[in-house]
Amino acid sequence: MEVIEDIRLRDLNNDLYSRYMRAVNVQIERVTPTALKISKCYTVFSGAREQLDDVYKTQKKNNLTEALRLKDKERDEYARCLLTHIEADLYSSDPAKRAGAQILQNKIDSYDPFSKLGRRAESEQMQDMGQAFCTSPWVEEIEKLGREEDRDAMITANDEYMEMDDEREQSQKNVVTNAVINARDALDEAYRNIVSAVNAQVMYKSLVDEDSGSSEPGLPEVQSEELDPLEDFVKSINRLIKSYKTTAEQSGSETKPEEGEGETPDTEEPDTETPGSETPEEPDDRPVVQ
Numbered sequence: 506m507e508v509i510e511d512i513r514l515r516d517l518n519n520d521l522y523s524r525y526m527r528a529v530n531v532q533i534e535r536v537t538p539t540a541l542k543i544s545k546c547y548t549v550f551s552g553a554r555e556q557l558d559d560v561y562k563t564q565k566k567n568n569l570t571e572a573l574r575l576k577d578k579e580r581d582e583y584a585r586c587l588l589t590h591i592e593a594d595l596y597s598s599d600p601a602k603r604a605g606a607q608i609l610q611n612k613i614d615s616y617d618p619f620s621k622l623g624r625r626a627e628s629e630q631m632q633d634m635g636q637a638f639c640t641s642p643w644v645e646e647i648e649k650l651g652r653e654e655d656r657d658a659m660i661t662a663n664d665e666y667m668e669m670d671d672e673r674e675q676s677q678k679n680v681v682t683n684a685v686i687n688a689r690d691a692l693d694e695a696y697r698n699i700v701s702a703v704n705a706q707v708m709y710k711s712l713v714d715e716d717s718g719s720s721e722p723g724l725p726e727v728q729s730e731e732l733d734p735l736e737d738f739v740k741s742i743n744r745l746i747k748s749y750k751t752t753a754e755q756s757g758s759e760t761k762p763e764e765g766e767g768e769t770p771d772t773e774e775p776d777t778e779t780p781g782s783e784t785p786e787e788p789d790d791r792p793v794v795q
Contacts, residue, residue, distance in 0.1 A: 508704040540734040553692040580662035587655035605646035635660035
């Protein structure tokens with residue numbers, strides 16, 4: 506009987522790793538931990554998988570701090586103030602102001618409404634708008650309408666938000682990366698324990714079969730219609746290993762131990778749980794800025 510082959514788990518990025526462990530879990534449940542005599546090992550394995558799934562779910566969350574939420578609200582208010590004042594100038598009794606406001610409004614209309622953008626996209630668009638309103642021909646109209654203070658307040662608040670967001674992202678990335686590494690290490694060990702337990706049984710069974718003899722000399726060996734649970738499981742896992750090794754090589758997904766740890770699995774498989782569902786980049790209760 507063959508034994509479970511080796512696979513370098515650290516060569517799989519987080520997506521392939523998570524899918525491989527899910528596939529292994531499916532095979533264990535199909536053959537059953539009891540039939541494989543790995544019930545205790547499987548309990549540890551299941552717990553380690555749940556821990557890794559929790560880390561992925563945490564990684565998917567928006568994790569916005571209260572300070573960042575307040576800064577986002579502040580920049581939205583400044584942007585709303587600027588855009589509302591420009592819109593009001595469209596109805597000014599002064600023809601020159603109406604003309605200047607129209608030039609600015611045409612530029613504003615070239616952007617998407619802030620309320621329909623994710624926070625990152627909103628930051629980039631607000632930054633681009635602020636820069637545009639500091640250059641010709643729009644800067645002259647901003648000055649004619651006296652909207653420099655509104656513009657500068659929006660630019661400053663957006664710059665502060667982007668700086669805070671970058672700091673939070675880097676901090677959270679370090680935390681999540683360490684959490685993923687630790688969770689994968691725990692699951693690696695649980696997986697290896699299962700492999701060792703199964704392989705030990707296979708080797709013992711092979712030795713017993715050799716000592717006892719499987720059939721009388723000269724007579725054909727009678728094949729049992731029922732596949733041995735160990736043999737069934739080993740063959741299925743080895744097929745998985747071959748498949749995932751090929752996928753990793755073809756997709757260039759093999760990584761060094763320190764690389765790829767920040768990637769979050771996003772590939773779902775039929776009838777299996779996923780590490781975490783995608784979370785919208787922002788909640789719907791943000792202030793609407795047109």
